[in-house]
Amino acid sequence: VKGSSPAGIPPVLALLVAASLTLMTLDRLGPASAVLTGGRAAARQALSPLQAAGEAAVRPLGELAGGLSRAGALRRENARLRREVTELRSQAARAEALGRENALLAGALGLVPVDGAAPPVAARVVSLPNGRAGSTFVVDRGSEAGVRPGMPVMASGALVGRVVRSSRGWAAVLPLADPTSAVGIRLSGSGETGLAEGAGRSAGLRLDLLDPAVAVAPGELAVTSGLRHGRFPPGLPVGRVAPASQRGEVRLRPLAELGRLEIVQVLRWEAPA
Amino acid sequence: VICRFGALLLIAVVADATLASFSASALASPDLLLLSVAAVAAARGRERGAAFGFASGLAADAFLATPAGLCALAFTLVGHAAGAVGAGRRWRPWACAVLTGAACLAGFGLVSVGAALLGAAPLVLPGAFGPTAGGVATAALVAPFAFPLVARLLAPRAAGR
Secondary structure (H helix, E strand, O other): OOOOOOOOOOHHHHHHHHHHHHHHHHHOOHHHHHHHHHHHHHHHHHHHHHHHHHHHHHHHHHHHHHHHHHHHHHHHHHHHHHHHHHHHHHHHHHHHHHHHHHHHHHHHHOOOOHHHOEEEEEEEEEEOOOOOOOEOEEEOOOHHHOOOOOOEEEEOOEEEEEEEEEEOOEEEEEEOOOOOOEEEEEEOOOOOEEEEEEOOOOOOEEEEEOOOOOOOOOOOEEEEOOOOOOOOOOOOEEEEEOOOOOOOOOEEEEOOOHHHOOEEEEEEOOOOO | OHHHHHHHHHHHHHHHHHHHHHOHHHOOOOOHHHHHHHHHHHHHOHHHHHHHHHHHHHHHHHHEOOOOOHHHHHHHHHHHHHHHHHOOOOOOHHHHHHHHHHHHHHHHHHHHHHHHHOOOOOOOOHHHHHHHHHHHHHHHHHHHHHHHHHHHHHOOOOOOO
16 A cells, blocks of 8 residues: 555554654663653753743633632631631640650650651752643652652642652652542541542542541541551641531642642652562 | 644643643643644644644653653554544534544543553542543533634645745
8 A cells, every 4th residue: 555564554653653662662761761751851841931821821810710709718718727827836836845855755765767768858849730630740859869759749848749750850740639649648636547539739639538437527637647558658747638528528638739839858768668 | 834733732732731730620621632633633634643643742741650652652543543534524513522532532541551551650540530531521622613723723825825
């Protein structure tokens, strides 16, 4: 057939499929994978000014529509947040005192820091996820700083995701709220354990408790349980329980807001083999 | 011609990222990359559809946690198949929507299966179905408006002008 290869496949299609397969093969090889990850991060950084410009153009419309529909709710939320700030300041003061006491006691008992993990790496967010399932954000520290796939990423003292790729100077992080992400959690008040699955950038995390009959108090803090295949160390703050929806679905509101990330910390903790 | 294809790709990538960032759970955000692949394939045939699919797949790969080249492969196949269905036809609105819906489903399916086979982050977790179904449905709704625009943008210019 004219314009087809002997196998009947059009040459252009064969060429593009071969190029794709070559990329996939290179991605699975160590050194070439680092080059490709760097290339992907560079491409995203090149696109990020355009993405930021697009978001800046659309944001006023979105905020206007959202503001009109949520004016009353915003006033109530503002009052609630003021109460929370007062309470949190008091808790912070108590936590500081407890931290000092804990350090003194740990020193007296000769305890070593948890897991003996290396100090965390601070990194700047250079590109945000695009909102699609499976999309990542990029930070400007990579393998040269000891950042490796699987490491937890924190912001404002709370877990925001985990590294899925790293190369020299770059690392891609899968956000916790992504629909393809899941983390085992424990509620700090009741001690109930469950699974928090990403529900999208603005919808937070969907909470599935092992015991669905248990009553969950809104505002309760959820921390990592360390049970979900050991992907995260235990005790990292994840989010607070949001008021239950009309359908009875319980959600977690992440403590760190993904859209406002600038600086994050990569915990150089690796899951036990 | 390459400039026009490039401009279309850039618009699709930026608009897709912008809309997806603002929509709650990405439920209301159309999958503009696969929509544009279907529209290009419908307007200019399977070879250009496959080439545009490859380029837009590379752009999608840059944002996703999937292995590099996986979206490029899936979108190439989608572009070729969409072009083979009937390039150059006069597309009725419902046919644009059906072709786009099928292209989005095929693209998502191929990427999910590929990611699962390669042991990468699976896109087939239950939580991913809602946003993906929303992206497919809204892309199909937008398709009857997008197809004529893309066809006009990529129409061959008359010789001598």
